[in-house]
Amino acid sequence: xxxxxxxxxxxxxxxxCGCGMPHGPDGGHAPGCDGxxxxxxxxxxxxxxxxxxxxxxxxxxxxxMVEFAGYSMPVQYPMGVLKEHLHTREKAGLFDVSHMGxxxxxxRKAAAAEKLExxxxxxxIGLKEGRQRYAxxxxxxxxxEDDLMVANKGDHLFLVVNAARKAPDIARLRAGLEPxxxxxxxxxxxxxxxxxxxxxxxLSALAPEVAEMRFMDVxxxxxxxxxxxxxxxxxxxxxxxxxxxxxxAAEDFARKLLAHDDVAPIGLGARDSLRLEAGLCLYGxxxxxxxxxxxxxxxxxxxxVRRADGARAGGFPGAGRIHAELAESASRVRVGLTPEGxxxxxxxxxxxxxxxxxxxxxxxxxxxxxxxxxxxxAMGYVPAALTAPGTVxxxxxxxxxxxxxxxxxxxxxxxxxx
Amino acid sequence: MTKYTEEHEWLxxxxxxxxxxxxxxxxxxxxxxxxxxxxxxxxxxxxxxDEVVVIESVKAASxxxxxxxxxxxxxxxxxxxDPSKVNDDPEGEAWxxxxxxxxxxxxxxxxxxxxxxxxxx
Numbered sequence: 001x002x003x004x005x006x007x008x009x010x011x012x013x014x015x016x017c018g019c020g021m022p023h024g025p026d027g028g029h030a031p032g033c034d035g036x037x038x039x040x041x042x043x044x045x046x047x048x049x050x051x052x053x054x055x056x057x058x059x060x061x062x063x064x065m066v067e068f069a070g071y072s073m074p075v076q077y078p079m080g081v082l083k084e085h086l087h088t089r090e091k092a093g094l095f096d097v098s099h100m101g102x103x104x105x106x107x108r109k110a111a112a113a114e115k116l117e118x119x120x121x122x123x124x125i126g127l128k129e130g131r132q133r134y135a136x137x138x139x140x141x142x143x144x145e146d147d148l149m150v151a152n153k154g155d156h157l158f159l160v161v162n163a164a165r166k167a168p169d170i171a172r173l174r175a176g177l178e179p180x181x182x183x184x185x186x187x188x189x190x191x192x193x194x195x196x197x198x199x200x201x202x203l204s205a206l207a208p209e210v211a212e213m214r215f216m217d218v219x220x221x222x223x224x225x226x227x228x229x230x231x232x233x234x235x236x237x238x239x240x241x242x243x244x245x246x247x248x249a250a251e252d253f254a255r256k257l258l259a260h261d262d263v264a265p266i267g268l269g270a271r272d273s274l275r276l277e278a279g280l281c282l283y284g285x286x287x288x289x290x291x292x293x294x295x296x297x298x299x300x301x302x303x304x305v306r307r308a309d310g311a312r313a314g315g316f317p318g319a320g321r322i323h324a325e326l327a328e329s330a331s332r333v334r335v336g337l338t339p340e341g342x343x344x345x346x347x348x349x350x351x352x353x354x355x356x357x358x359x360x361x362x363x364x365x366x367x368x369x370x371x372x373x374x375x376x377x378a379m380g381y382v383p384a385a386l387t388a389p390g391t392v393x394x395x396x397x398x399x400x401x402x403x404x405x406x407x408x409x410x411x412x413x414x415x416x417x418x
Numbered sequence: 419m420t421k422y423t424e425e426h427e428w429l430x431x432x433x434x435x436x437x438x439x440x441x442x443x444x445x446x447x448x449x450x451x452x453x454x455x456x457x458x459x460x461x462x463x464x465x466x467x468d469e470v471v472v473i474e475s476v477k478a479a480s481x482x483x484x485x486x487x488x489x490x491x492x493x494x495x496x497x498x499x500d501p502s503k504v505n506d507d508p509e510g511e512a513w514x515x516x517x518x519x520x521x522x523x524x525x526x527x528x529x530x531x532x533x534x535x536x537x538x539x
Contacts, residue, residue: 269476
Protein backbone atom coordinates (compact mmCIF):
# COMPACT_ATOMS: atom_id res chain seq x y z
CA UNK A 1 0.00 0.00 0.00
CA UNK A 2 1.24 3.44 -0.86
CA UNK A 3 1.36 6.05 1.86
CA UNK A 4 -0.32 9.27 0.94
CA UNK A 5 0.59 11.55 3.81
CA UNK A 6 -1.42 14.63 4.54
CA UNK A 7 1.44 16.83 5.74
CA UNK A 8 2.92 17.52 2.36
CA UNK A 9 -0.13 19.48 1.26
CA UNK A 10 -1.28 20.73 4.68
CA UNK A 11 -1.02 24.42 3.79
CA UNK A 12 -1.87 24.11 0.14
CA UNK A 13 -4.83 26.03 -1.15
CA UNK A 14 -7.16 25.65 -4.07
CA UNK A 15 -5.59 28.02 -6.55
CA UNK A 16 -6.98 28.27 -10.03
CA CYS A 17 -4.08 29.01 -12.28
CA GLY A 18 -5.81 26.76 -14.75
CA CYS A 19 -3.68 23.72 -14.16
CA GLY A 20 -6.37 22.19 -12.02
CA MET A 21 -4.02 21.67 -9.09
CA PRO A 22 -3.70 23.36 -5.72
CA HIS A 23 -0.55 25.39 -5.27
CA GLY A 24 1.81 25.62 -2.38
CA PRO A 25 2.08 28.66 -0.08
CA ASP A 26 5.33 29.56 -1.85
CA GLY A 27 3.47 29.80 -5.14
CA GLY A 28 5.14 26.65 -6.44
CA HIS A 29 3.26 24.53 -8.89
CA ALA A 30 1.77 21.20 -7.99
CA PRO A 31 2.92 18.02 -9.74
CA GLY A 32 1.51 17.91 -13.25
CA CYS A 33 1.11 21.70 -13.48
CA ASP A 34 2.73 23.70 -16.23
CA GLY A 35 1.50 27.02 -14.85
CA UNK A 36 -0.68 27.66 -17.88
CA UNK A 37 -3.22 30.44 -17.50
CA UNK A 38 -6.87 29.45 -17.65
CA UNK A 39 -8.64 30.08 -20.93
CA UNK A 40 -10.90 33.09 -21.00
CA UNK A 41 -14.35 31.51 -20.78
CA UNK A 42 -15.52 28.32 -22.39
CA UNK A 43 -15.54 28.05 -26.15
CA UNK A 44 -19.06 27.58 -27.49
CA UNK A 45 -20.73 27.07 -30.85
CA UNK A 46 -23.28 29.54 -32.21
CA UNK A 47 -25.96 27.25 -30.77
CA UNK A 48 -24.40 27.61 -27.32
CA UNK A 49 -22.91 24.12 -27.20
CA UNK A 50 -19.53 23.62 -25.58
CA UNK A 51 -16.60 22.93 -27.89
CA UNK A 52 -13.85 20.49 -27.03
CA UNK A 53 -10.25 21.44 -27.88
CA UNK A 54 -10.60 19.21 -30.98
CA UNK A 55 -13.73 20.90 -32.34
CA UNK A 56 -12.02 22.47 -35.35
CA UNK A 57 -10.31 19.18 -36.18
CA UNK A 58 -13.64 17.31 -36.09
CA UNK A 59 -15.10 19.77 -38.58
CA UNK A 60 -12.02 19.54 -40.78
CA UNK A 61 -12.32 15.74 -40.78
CA UNK A 62 -15.99 15.96 -41.85
CA UNK A 63 -17.44 14.97 -38.49
CA UNK A 64 -21.22 15.17 -38.26
CA MET A 65 -21.64 17.23 -35.11
CA VAL A 66 -24.48 16.61 -32.67
CA GLU A 67 -25.36 17.73 -29.16
CA PHE A 68 -24.22 15.38 -26.40
CA ALA A 69 -24.27 16.34 -22.71
CA GLY A 70 -24.16 20.01 -23.66
CA TYR A 71 -21.21 19.56 -26.02
CA SER A 72 -20.96 19.65 -29.79
CA MET A 73 -19.54 16.18 -30.53
CA PRO A 74 -18.95 14.14 -33.70
CA VAL A 75 -21.48 11.29 -33.97
CA GLN A 76 -19.71 9.98 -37.06
CA TYR A 77 -17.22 10.88 -39.75
CA PRO A 78 -17.57 10.25 -43.51
CA MET A 79 -16.50 6.60 -42.98
CA GLY A 80 -19.84 5.97 -41.21
CA VAL A 81 -20.73 4.26 -37.94
CA LEU A 82 -20.53 0.68 -39.24
CA LYS A 83 -17.08 0.98 -40.79
CA GLU A 84 -15.78 3.08 -37.89
CA HIS A 85 -16.86 0.32 -35.51
CA LEU A 86 -15.18 -2.42 -37.56
CA HIS A 87 -12.05 -0.32 -38.09
CA THR A 88 -11.65 0.03 -34.31
CA ARG A 89 -11.91 -3.73 -33.76
CA GLU A 90 -9.49 -4.42 -36.62
CA LYS A 91 -6.95 -1.59 -36.36
CA ALA A 92 -7.23 1.50 -34.16
CA GLY A 93 -9.79 4.24 -33.59
CA LEU A 94 -9.21 7.70 -32.12
CA PHE A 95 -12.04 9.08 -29.99
CA ASP A 96 -12.43 12.56 -28.53
CA VAL A 97 -13.79 12.08 -25.01
CA SER A 98 -12.84 15.54 -23.78
CA HIS A 99 -16.44 16.10 -22.68
CA MET A 100 -15.84 13.69 -19.81
CA GLY A 101 -14.90 15.12 -16.43
CA UNK A 102 -11.30 14.95 -15.21
CA UNK A 103 -10.94 15.48 -11.48
CA UNK A 104 -7.94 15.45 -9.15
CA UNK A 105 -8.19 14.58 -5.48
CA UNK A 106 -5.22 15.98 -3.59
CA UNK A 107 -4.75 15.14 0.09
CA ARG A 108 -4.41 17.99 2.58
CA LYS A 109 -5.42 16.84 6.05
CA ALA A 110 -6.47 13.34 5.12
CA ALA A 111 -5.56 10.72 2.56
CA ALA A 112 -7.69 11.06 -0.56
CA ALA A 113 -8.27 7.30 -0.82
CA GLU A 114 -9.72 7.02 2.70
CA LYS A 115 -12.07 9.91 2.08
CA LEU A 116 -13.15 8.65 -1.34
CA GLU A 117 -14.09 5.32 0.20
CA UNK A 118 -16.92 7.14 2.01
CA UNK A 119 -18.56 7.78 -1.39
CA UNK A 120 -17.87 4.57 -3.33
CA UNK A 121 -18.11 0.84 -2.49
CA UNK A 122 -14.68 0.16 -3.98
CA UNK A 123 -11.33 -0.62 -2.37
CA UNK A 124 -9.47 2.63 -3.05
CA ILE A 125 -6.99 2.40 -0.15
CA GLY A 126 -5.72 -0.86 -1.61
CA LEU A 127 -5.39 0.55 -5.12
CA LYS A 128 -1.68 0.50 -5.86
CA GLU A 129 0.21 3.46 -7.24
CA GLY A 130 0.14 3.38 -11.03
CA ARG A 131 -3.13 1.44 -11.14
CA GLN A 132 -6.69 2.37 -12.06
CA ARG A 133 -10.00 0.89 -10.95
CA TYR A 134 -13.65 1.07 -12.05
CA ALA A 135 -15.78 2.66 -9.33
CA UNK A 136 -19.35 3.70 -8.56
CA UNK A 137 -20.91 6.65 -6.79
CA UNK A 138 -23.87 5.27 -4.83
CA UNK A 139 -26.78 7.02 -3.12
CA UNK A 140 -28.49 6.26 0.19
CA UNK A 141 -30.96 3.93 -1.56
CA UNK A 142 -28.10 1.94 -3.06
CA UNK A 143 -28.73 3.42 -6.52
CA UNK A 144 -25.99 4.56 -8.84
CA GLU A 145 -25.17 8.26 -9.15
CA ASP A 146 -22.41 7.64 -11.72
CA ASP A 147 -19.73 5.21 -12.76
CA LEU A 148 -16.15 6.43 -12.97
CA MET A 149 -12.48 5.53 -13.16
CA VAL A 150 -10.15 6.15 -10.21
CA ALA A 151 -6.37 6.12 -10.71
CA ASN A 152 -3.71 6.21 -8.00
CA LYS A 153 -1.09 8.71 -9.24
CA GLY A 154 1.03 8.48 -6.08
CA ASP A 155 0.54 11.89 -4.47
CA HIS A 156 -3.05 12.31 -5.72
CA LEU A 157 -5.97 10.42 -7.23
CA PHE A 158 -7.13 11.07 -10.81
CA LEU A 159 -10.81 10.51 -11.58
CA VAL A 160 -12.64 10.39 -14.91
CA VAL A 161 -16.42 10.82 -14.67
CA ASN A 162 -19.26 10.93 -17.19
CA ALA A 163 -19.87 14.18 -19.06
CA ALA A 164 -23.52 14.49 -18.09
CA ARG A 165 -22.71 13.84 -14.41
CA LYS A 166 -19.79 16.25 -13.96
CA ALA A 167 -21.69 18.84 -11.93
CA PRO A 168 -23.41 16.47 -9.46
CA ASP A 169 -20.25 14.35 -9.14
CA ILE A 170 -18.04 17.32 -8.33
CA ALA A 171 -20.65 18.64 -5.87
CA ARG A 172 -20.73 15.18 -4.25
CA LEU A 173 -16.94 15.10 -4.01
CA ARG A 174 -16.70 18.62 -2.58
CA ALA A 175 -19.41 17.92 0.00
CA GLY A 176 -17.89 14.61 1.01
CA LEU A 177 -14.15 15.31 0.86
CA GLU A 178 -13.43 19.00 1.41
CA PRO A 179 -11.69 20.56 3.24
CA UNK A 180 -9.59 17.52 4.11
CA UNK A 181 -9.01 16.71 0.46
CA UNK A 182 -8.79 19.26 -2.36
CA UNK A 183 -11.18 18.52 -5.24
CA UNK A 184 -9.94 20.05 -8.47
CA UNK A 185 -11.89 19.94 -11.70
CA UNK A 186 -9.36 19.85 -14.53
CA UNK A 187 -10.70 22.08 -17.32
CA UNK A 188 -7.56 22.73 -19.31
CA UNK A 189 -6.93 19.24 -20.60
CA UNK A 190 -8.50 17.24 -23.42
CA UNK A 191 -9.10 13.49 -23.14
CA UNK A 192 -8.51 11.18 -26.10
CA UNK A 193 -9.04 7.44 -26.40
CA UNK A 194 -6.99 5.33 -28.78
CA UNK A 195 -8.61 1.91 -29.02
CA UNK A 196 -8.01 -1.25 -30.98
CA UNK A 197 -5.39 -3.95 -31.57
CA UNK A 198 -3.01 -1.48 -33.24
CA UNK A 199 -3.24 1.07 -30.41
CA UNK A 200 -0.08 -0.14 -28.68
CA UNK A 201 2.03 0.00 -31.83
CA UNK A 202 0.74 3.48 -32.69
CA LEU A 203 1.17 5.08 -29.26
CA SER A 204 4.44 3.34 -28.41
CA ALA A 205 5.97 4.79 -31.58
CA LEU A 206 5.60 8.17 -29.82
CA ALA A 207 6.10 6.98 -26.23
CA PRO A 208 7.87 3.58 -26.09
CA GLU A 209 7.15 3.07 -22.37
CA VAL A 210 3.39 2.64 -22.95
CA ALA A 211 4.08 -0.80 -24.46
CA GLU A 212 5.05 -2.01 -20.96
CA MET A 213 1.72 -0.97 -19.45
CA ARG A 214 -0.88 -3.61 -18.64
CA PHE A 215 -4.66 -3.21 -18.65
CA MET A 216 -5.63 -0.56 -16.04
CA ASP A 217 -2.07 0.69 -15.53
CA VAL A 218 -1.64 4.47 -15.43
CA UNK A 219 1.51 6.41 -16.15
CA UNK A 220 2.64 9.92 -17.11
CA UNK A 221 4.70 10.10 -20.29
CA UNK A 222 6.21 13.04 -22.17
CA UNK A 223 5.87 13.32 -25.95
CA UNK A 224 7.59 16.29 -27.61
CA UNK A 225 7.70 18.12 -24.30
CA UNK A 226 4.02 17.59 -23.58
CA UNK A 227 3.00 15.66 -20.46
CA UNK A 228 0.38 13.00 -21.15
CA UNK A 229 -1.56 11.18 -18.43
CA UNK A 230 -2.02 7.74 -19.93
CA UNK A 231 -4.14 4.81 -18.77
CA UNK A 232 -4.37 1.46 -20.53
CA UNK A 233 -8.14 1.24 -20.61
CA UNK A 234 -11.16 2.25 -22.62
CA UNK A 235 -14.80 1.71 -23.43
CA UNK A 236 -14.74 -0.60 -26.43
CA UNK A 237 -13.66 -4.02 -25.13
CA UNK A 238 -10.45 -3.60 -27.12
CA UNK A 239 -6.93 -2.99 -25.92
CA UNK A 240 -6.06 0.68 -25.93
CA UNK A 241 -5.36 3.84 -24.02
CA UNK A 242 -7.07 6.89 -22.64
CA UNK A 243 -4.81 9.91 -22.81
CA UNK A 244 -5.22 13.22 -20.99
CA UNK A 245 -3.39 15.94 -22.89
CA UNK A 246 -3.15 19.72 -22.28
CA UNK A 247 -5.87 21.46 -24.31
CA UNK A 248 -3.45 23.59 -26.29
CA ALA A 249 -1.45 20.54 -27.35
CA ALA A 250 -4.44 18.28 -28.04
CA GLU A 251 -4.90 18.98 -31.74
CA ASP A 252 -1.22 18.50 -32.55
CA PHE A 253 -1.17 15.26 -30.62
CA ALA A 254 -4.37 14.00 -32.29
CA ARG A 255 -2.87 14.78 -35.70
CA LYS A 256 0.25 12.79 -34.81
CA LEU A 257 -1.93 9.76 -34.02
CA LEU A 258 -4.15 10.24 -37.10
CA ALA A 259 -1.06 10.43 -39.32
CA HIS A 260 -0.67 6.69 -38.76
CA ASP A 261 -2.30 4.61 -41.53
CA ASP A 262 -4.00 2.34 -39.01
CA VAL A 263 -5.75 5.16 -37.11
CA ALA A 264 -9.13 6.59 -38.08
CA PRO A 265 -11.24 9.15 -36.19
CA ILE A 266 -14.29 7.50 -34.60
CA GLY A 267 -17.52 9.20 -33.52
CA LEU A 268 -19.97 8.68 -30.69
CA GLY A 269 -22.14 6.37 -32.82
CA ALA A 270 -19.49 3.68 -33.06
CA ARG A 271 -18.40 4.36 -29.46
CA ASP A 272 -21.92 3.34 -28.44
CA SER A 273 -22.08 0.15 -30.56
CA LEU A 274 -18.56 -0.84 -29.45
CA ARG A 275 -19.37 -0.49 -25.74
CA LEU A 276 -22.71 -2.29 -26.22
CA GLU A 277 -21.00 -5.31 -27.81
CA ALA A 278 -18.47 -5.17 -24.96
CA GLY A 279 -21.36 -5.36 -22.45
CA LEU A 280 -20.39 -2.04 -20.83
CA CYS A 281 -23.01 0.15 -19.14
CA LEU A 282 -23.97 3.60 -20.36
CA TYR A 283 -24.94 5.85 -17.46
CA GLY A 284 -28.48 7.22 -17.75
CA UNK A 285 -29.51 4.19 -19.81
CA UNK A 286 -28.28 0.87 -18.39
CA UNK A 287 -27.61 2.29 -14.94
CA UNK A 288 -29.06 5.26 -13.09
CA UNK A 289 -30.16 6.48 -9.65
CA UNK A 290 -32.72 3.68 -9.43
CA UNK A 291 -30.48 0.73 -10.27
CA UNK A 292 -28.16 -0.81 -7.69
CA UNK A 293 -24.72 -2.30 -8.41
CA UNK A 294 -26.05 -5.83 -7.85
CA UNK A 295 -29.04 -5.27 -10.15
CA UNK A 296 -26.67 -3.84 -12.75
CA UNK A 297 -24.51 -7.02 -12.60
CA UNK A 298 -21.62 -4.90 -11.34
CA UNK A 299 -21.01 -6.90 -8.14
CA UNK A 300 -17.57 -7.79 -9.53
CA UNK A 301 -16.63 -4.12 -9.07
CA UNK A 302 -17.15 -4.29 -5.28
CA UNK A 303 -14.02 -5.71 -3.70
CA UNK A 304 -14.15 -8.14 -0.80
CA VAL A 305 -12.74 -5.63 1.69
CA ARG A 306 -15.84 -3.42 1.33
CA ARG A 307 -18.37 -6.28 1.53
CA ALA A 308 -20.26 -7.27 4.69
CA ASP A 309 -17.50 -9.60 5.91
CA GLY A 310 -14.62 -7.36 4.77
CA ALA A 311 -12.12 -5.43 6.89
CA ARG A 312 -13.61 -2.09 5.75
CA ALA A 313 -17.20 -3.24 5.27
CA GLY A 314 -19.73 -0.58 4.38
CA GLY A 315 -19.17 3.09 5.09
CA PHE A 316 -20.50 4.14 1.66
CA PRO A 317 -24.01 5.37 0.77
CA GLY A 318 -26.57 2.59 0.43
CA ALA A 319 -24.32 -0.05 2.02
CA GLY A 320 -27.28 -1.70 3.79
CA ARG A 321 -29.20 -2.47 0.63
CA ILE A 322 -26.11 -3.31 -1.42
CA HIS A 323 -24.80 -5.73 1.22
CA ALA A 324 -28.23 -7.38 1.44
CA GLU A 325 -28.39 -7.77 -2.33
CA LEU A 326 -24.84 -9.13 -2.47
CA ALA A 327 -25.92 -11.79 0.02
CA GLU A 328 -29.29 -12.68 -1.48
CA SER A 329 -29.18 -11.32 -5.06
CA ALA A 330 -31.42 -8.62 -6.45
CA SER A 331 -34.96 -9.09 -7.73
CA ARG A 332 -34.03 -7.86 -11.22
CA VAL A 333 -30.70 -8.14 -12.99
CA ARG A 334 -29.07 -6.61 -16.08
CA VAL A 335 -28.44 -9.24 -18.76
CA GLY A 336 -27.35 -9.45 -22.38
CA LEU A 337 -30.12 -10.07 -24.88
CA THR A 338 -29.95 -11.39 -28.42
CA PRO A 339 -33.05 -10.78 -30.57
CA GLU A 340 -33.62 -13.93 -32.60
CA GLY A 341 -34.72 -12.10 -35.74
CA UNK A 342 -32.80 -9.40 -37.55
CA UNK A 343 -34.75 -6.44 -36.22
CA UNK A 344 -32.83 -4.40 -33.65
CA UNK A 345 -34.56 -3.97 -30.29
CA UNK A 346 -33.70 -0.59 -28.85
CA UNK A 347 -33.93 1.14 -25.49
CA UNK A 348 -37.46 1.08 -24.09
CA UNK A 349 -38.64 -2.14 -25.75
CA UNK A 350 -40.81 -4.01 -23.22
CA UNK A 351 -39.93 -7.63 -22.44
CA UNK A 352 -42.55 -10.32 -21.77
CA UNK A 353 -42.05 -13.78 -20.28
CA UNK A 354 -44.47 -15.31 -22.80
CA UNK A 355 -45.64 -14.38 -26.28
CA UNK A 356 -49.10 -13.64 -24.87
CA UNK A 357 -47.93 -12.38 -21.45
CA UNK A 358 -50.16 -9.67 -20.05
CA UNK A 359 -47.62 -7.59 -18.14
CA UNK A 360 -44.03 -6.84 -19.12
CA UNK A 361 -41.40 -8.46 -16.89
CA UNK A 362 -38.51 -6.29 -18.02
CA UNK A 363 -37.23 -3.67 -20.40
CA UNK A 364 -34.37 -3.12 -22.81
CA UNK A 365 -32.01 -0.34 -21.71
CA UNK A 366 -29.57 -0.36 -24.65
CA UNK A 367 -29.91 -2.03 -27.99
CA UNK A 368 -29.05 -1.84 -31.63
CA UNK A 369 -27.15 -3.51 -34.39
CA UNK A 370 -23.80 -5.01 -33.42
CA UNK A 371 -21.52 -4.65 -36.42
CA UNK A 372 -18.95 -7.21 -35.19
CA UNK A 373 -21.69 -9.62 -34.10
CA UNK A 374 -23.42 -9.09 -37.44
CA UNK A 375 -26.85 -8.85 -35.87
CA UNK A 376 -28.91 -7.13 -33.23
CA UNK A 377 -27.70 -7.07 -29.61
CA ALA A 378 -29.18 -5.52 -26.49
CA MET A 379 -28.99 -5.28 -22.71
CA GLY A 380 -31.84 -4.94 -20.29
CA TYR A 381 -33.29 -5.80 -16.92
CA VAL A 382 -35.15 -9.06 -16.30
CA PRO A 383 -36.39 -10.85 -13.15
CA ALA A 384 -33.65 -12.82 -11.34
CA ALA A 385 -35.41 -16.09 -12.22
CA LEU A 386 -35.07 -15.37 -15.95
CA THR A 387 -31.35 -14.61 -16.19
CA ALA A 388 -30.06 -18.00 -17.39
CA PRO A 389 -28.44 -17.68 -20.84
CA GLY A 390 -30.76 -19.12 -23.47
CA THR A 391 -33.95 -18.11 -21.65
CA VAL A 392 -36.37 -16.94 -24.34
CA UNK A 393 -38.35 -13.76 -23.70
CA UNK A 394 -40.47 -11.68 -26.05
CA UNK A 395 -39.75 -8.08 -26.97
CA UNK A 396 -42.64 -5.97 -28.20
CA UNK A 397 -41.67 -4.32 -31.44
CA UNK A 398 -44.17 -2.32 -33.47
CA UNK A 399 -47.08 -4.17 -31.87
CA UNK A 400 -45.62 -7.65 -32.31
CA UNK A 401 -43.95 -9.92 -29.75
CA UNK A 402 -40.66 -11.21 -31.13
CA UNK A 403 -38.37 -13.74 -29.41
CA UNK A 404 -35.20 -12.52 -27.74
CA UNK A 405 -32.81 -14.78 -25.84
CA UNK A 406 -30.86 -13.99 -22.68
CA UNK A 407 -27.17 -14.04 -23.63
CA UNK A 408 -23.85 -13.97 -21.82
CA UNK A 409 -22.01 -10.66 -21.78
CA UNK A 410 -19.88 -9.50 -23.46
CA UNK A 411 -21.09 -10.23 -27.00
CA UNK A 412 -17.54 -9.80 -28.28
CA UNK A 413 -14.66 -11.21 -26.22
CA UNK A 414 -12.52 -8.57 -24.53
CA UNK A 415 -9.09 -8.08 -26.04
CA UNK A 416 -7.22 -6.57 -23.09
CA UNK A 417 -3.49 -6.87 -22.36
CA UNK A 418 -3.65 -8.26 -18.83
CA MET B 419 -39.87 10.88 -65.28
CA THR B 420 -38.86 10.38 -61.65
CA LYS B 421 -40.92 12.07 -58.96
CA TYR B 422 -39.97 12.74 -55.33
CA THR B 423 -41.93 12.99 -52.08
CA GLU B 424 -41.16 15.18 -49.11
CA GLU B 425 -40.54 11.90 -47.26
CA HIS B 426 -37.51 11.43 -49.54
CA GLU B 427 -38.96 8.61 -51.62
CA TRP B 428 -38.42 8.43 -55.36
CA LEU B 429 -41.23 7.16 -57.62
CA UNK B 430 -40.79 5.93 -61.14
CA UNK B 431 -43.86 5.03 -63.22
CA UNK B 432 -43.91 2.81 -66.30
CA UNK B 433 -46.38 2.55 -69.21
CA UNK B 434 -48.64 0.15 -67.29
CA UNK B 435 -49.04 2.39 -64.24
CA UNK B 436 -46.60 0.35 -62.14
CA UNK B 437 -44.71 2.65 -59.78
CA UNK B 438 -41.32 1.59 -58.41
CA UNK B 439 -40.57 3.17 -55.00
CA UNK B 440 -37.26 3.64 -53.22
CA UNK B 441 -35.49 6.18 -51.04
CA UNK B 442 -33.23 8.90 -52.34
CA UNK B 443 -29.46 9.11 -52.08
CA UNK B 444 -29.97 12.06 -49.74
CA UNK B 445 -32.21 9.98 -47.46
CA UNK B 446 -29.75 7.08 -47.44
CA UNK B 447 -26.95 9.44 -46.44
CA UNK B 448 -29.05 10.95 -43.67
CA UNK B 449 -30.04 7.53 -42.33
CA UNK B 450 -26.50 6.24 -42.18
CA UNK B 451 -25.67 2.56 -42.45
CA UNK B 452 -28.89 0.60 -42.97
CA UNK B 453 -28.90 -2.65 -40.98
CA UNK B 454 -32.50 -3.88 -41.21
CA UNK B 455 -35.34 -3.66 -43.72
CA UNK B 456 -38.81 -5.11 -43.27
CA UNK B 457 -41.00 -5.23 -46.38
CA UNK B 458 -44.72 -6.09 -46.63
CA UNK B 459 -45.96 -9.35 -48.12
CA UNK B 460 -47.05 -8.78 -51.70
CA UNK B 461 -49.67 -8.53 -52.96
CA UNK B 462 -51.06 -6.00 -50.52
CA UNK B 463 -53.60 -3.26 -51.03
CA UNK B 464 -52.51 -0.03 -49.38
CA UNK B 465 -53.74 3.50 -48.91
CA UNK B 466 -51.60 6.57 -49.19
CA UNK B 467 -49.61 7.23 -45.96
CA ASP B 468 -49.95 3.66 -44.70
CA GLU B 469 -46.74 2.55 -43.01
CA VAL B 470 -45.54 -0.17 -45.35
CA VAL B 471 -41.80 -0.53 -44.75
CA VAL B 472 -39.62 -0.41 -41.63
CA ILE B 473 -36.03 0.60 -42.20
CA GLU B 474 -33.43 0.72 -39.45
CA SER B 475 -30.01 2.23 -39.57
CA VAL B 476 -27.31 2.04 -36.93
CA LYS B 477 -28.91 5.17 -35.48
CA ALA B 478 -32.68 4.78 -35.58
CA ALA B 479 -35.79 3.15 -36.97
CA SER B 480 -37.83 4.88 -39.67
CA UNK B 481 -41.07 4.11 -41.46
CA UNK B 482 -41.62 4.41 -45.15
CA UNK B 483 -45.15 5.42 -46.08
CA UNK B 484 -47.09 4.32 -49.13
CA UNK B 485 -46.91 7.39 -51.40
CA UNK B 486 -50.11 6.51 -53.29
CA UNK B 487 -53.26 4.38 -53.10
CA UNK B 488 -52.79 1.09 -54.89
CA UNK B 489 -51.59 -2.48 -54.62
CA UNK B 490 -48.04 -3.50 -53.75
CA UNK B 491 -47.32 -6.22 -56.33
CA UNK B 492 -43.64 -6.92 -55.77
CA UNK B 493 -41.02 -6.24 -53.09
CA UNK B 494 -37.23 -6.31 -53.32
CA UNK B 495 -36.14 -9.16 -51.05
CA UNK B 496 -32.50 -8.53 -51.95
CA UNK B 497 -32.42 -5.52 -49.59
CA UNK B 498 -33.85 -7.63 -46.76
CA UNK B 499 -31.02 -10.11 -47.22
CA ASP B 500 -28.41 -7.36 -47.54
CA PRO B 501 -29.61 -4.02 -46.11
CA SER B 502 -26.29 -2.36 -46.98
CA LYS B 503 -27.45 -2.26 -50.63
CA VAL B 504 -29.68 0.65 -49.56
CA ASN B 505 -26.57 2.71 -48.87
CA ASP B 506 -24.70 1.44 -51.93
CA ASP B 507 -27.33 2.07 -54.61
CA PRO B 508 -30.51 3.58 -53.17
CA GLU B 509 -31.78 5.01 -56.46
CA GLY B 510 -31.04 1.87 -58.49
CA GLU B 511 -30.62 -1.71 -57.37
CA ALA B 512 -32.04 -1.06 -53.86
CA TRP B 513 -35.61 -0.17 -54.80
CA UNK B 514 -38.15 -1.11 -52.09
CA UNK B 515 -41.40 -2.13 -53.78
CA UNK B 516 -43.50 -1.84 -56.93
CA UNK B 517 -47.13 -0.81 -56.78
CA UNK B 518 -49.93 -0.90 -59.31
CA UNK B 519 -51.95 2.31 -59.34
CA UNK B 520 -55.14 3.31 -61.16
CA UNK B 521 -54.29 6.73 -62.42
CA UNK B 522 -50.89 8.10 -63.30
CA UNK B 523 -52.04 11.63 -62.49
CA UNK B 524 -51.80 10.72 -58.79
CA UNK B 525 -48.07 11.44 -59.15
CA UNK B 526 -48.66 15.00 -60.26
CA UNK B 527 -48.59 16.37 -56.71
CA UNK B 528 -45.00 15.24 -56.19
CA UNK B 529 -41.78 17.09 -56.96
CA UNK B 530 -39.72 16.70 -60.07
CA UNK B 531 -35.96 16.40 -59.98
CA UNK B 532 -35.31 20.15 -59.93
CA UNK B 533 -37.88 20.80 -57.21
CA UNK B 534 -36.51 17.97 -55.03
CA UNK B 535 -32.94 19.26 -55.37
CA UNK B 536 -34.20 22.63 -54.19
CA UNK B 537 -36.15 20.95 -51.35
CA UNK B 538 -33.08 19.27 -49.89
CA UNK B 539 -30.69 22.16 -50.54
